[in-house]
Amino acid sequence: MSEQSTGHAATAVADGPPSGDMVVVEDLRRTYGSGDTAVHALRGVSFTVPRGELVALKGRSGSGKTTILNLVGGLDSPDGGRITLDGTDLAGLGDDDLLAMRRDRIGFVFQSFGLIPILTAAENVGVPMRLRKVPPREREERVQLLLALVGLADHAAQRPGELSGGQQQRVAIARALANRPVLIIADEPTGQLDADTGLAVMELLRAVVRSEGVTALVATHDAQLLALADRVLELRDGRIVSDT
Numbered sequence: 001m002s003e004q005s006t007g008h009a010a011t012a013v014a015d016g017p018p019s020g021d022m023v024v025v026e027d028l029r030r031t032y033g034s035g036d037t038a039v040h041a042l043r044g045v046s047f048t049v050p051r052g053e054l055v056a057l058k059g060r061s062g063s064g065k066t067t068i069l070n071l072v073g074g075l076d077s078p079d080g081g082r083i084t085l086d087g088t089d090l091a092g093l094g095d096d097d098l099l100a101m102r103r104d105r106i107g108f109v110f111q112s113f114g115l116i117p118i119l120t121a122a123e124n125v126g127v128p129m130r131l132r133k134v135p136p137r138e139r140e141e142r143v144q145l146l147l148a149l150v151g152l153a154d155h156a157a158q159r160p161g162e163l164s165g166g167q168q169q170r171v172a173i174a175r176a177l178a179n180r181p182v183l184i185i186a187d188e189p190t191g192q193l194d195a196d197t198g199l200a201v202m203e204l205l206r207a208v209v210r211s212e213g214v215t216a217l218v219a220t221h222d223a224q225l226l227a228l229a230d231r232v233l234e235l236r237d238g239r240i241v242s243d244t
């Protein structure tokens with residue numbers, strides 16, 4: 001854990017010593033559009049994600065889950081409130097620091113996998129390390145290790161189209177871990193998978209959160225998967241209505 005949180009090149013100005021929470025969200029507000037057509041996607045959301053935990057966001061379609069993930073992941077900016085990630089206030093970061101934060105400290109996993117079709121599984125896992133200019137030898141070693149971690153050591157040379165949906169999502173999880181992120185953000189990671197495959201992928205996420213000492217924030221409305229979370233936050237109409 002300590003290596004995870006301190007071993008990174010400083011990508012941003014830390015606001016102070018990291019607290020026990022990897023993510024602190026305070027009174028987050030986000031409105032899309034304005035006037036009569038304004039959609040109040042988040043109406044004052046506060047929660048924390050303790051280090052090393054897997055926290056799930058549940059709620060009906062449109063309740064605000066993706067909006068939260070986009071804001072915590074620095075893909076969008078809030079209209080109000082504050083997000084602190086690993087001790088750093090996102091609002092204090094310029095574009096370059098935000099980009100570096102996303103690249104080096106957050107791993108994203110999407111419903112649609114987001115793999116590059118013309119690249120092999122190994123090459124896809126290596127992409128984030130190429131962007132960070134990790135030397136080829138080190139990169140290849142980590143790719144092998146990560147593919148083994150997700151049970152795909154024998155599929156390194158296959159392209160996404162030659163893999164099942166569950167295997168593709170495993171590649172995406174390996175890719176998300178490539179740069180040793182402190183936080184994994186996953187938006188409906190099992191949404192395109194059948195129930196059994198989805199459960200296996202969620203169990204893998206659960207396992208890597210433990211083995212890699214990473215923290216995860218996962219949106220899902222699948223009750224079976226919610227049971228694997230350390231904590232479940234329920235959203236309704238842009239507000240948290242339960243925290244269990």
Ligand SMILES: Nc1ncnc2c1ncn2[C@@H]1O[C@H](COP(=O)(O)OP(=O)(O)OP(=O)(O)O)[C@@H](O)[C@H]1O
Nearest residue numbers: 032033039041059060061062063064065066067068
């Ligand atoms: N770019 C946008 N422009 C306008 N409205 C948006 C935009 N993105 C989201 N919304 C609206 O904000 C609200 C919250 O959407 P959000 O995608 O966060 O919900 P969600 O819980 O992730 O839903 P789903 O489970 O369907 O992905 C919804 O009413 C949605 O229509």
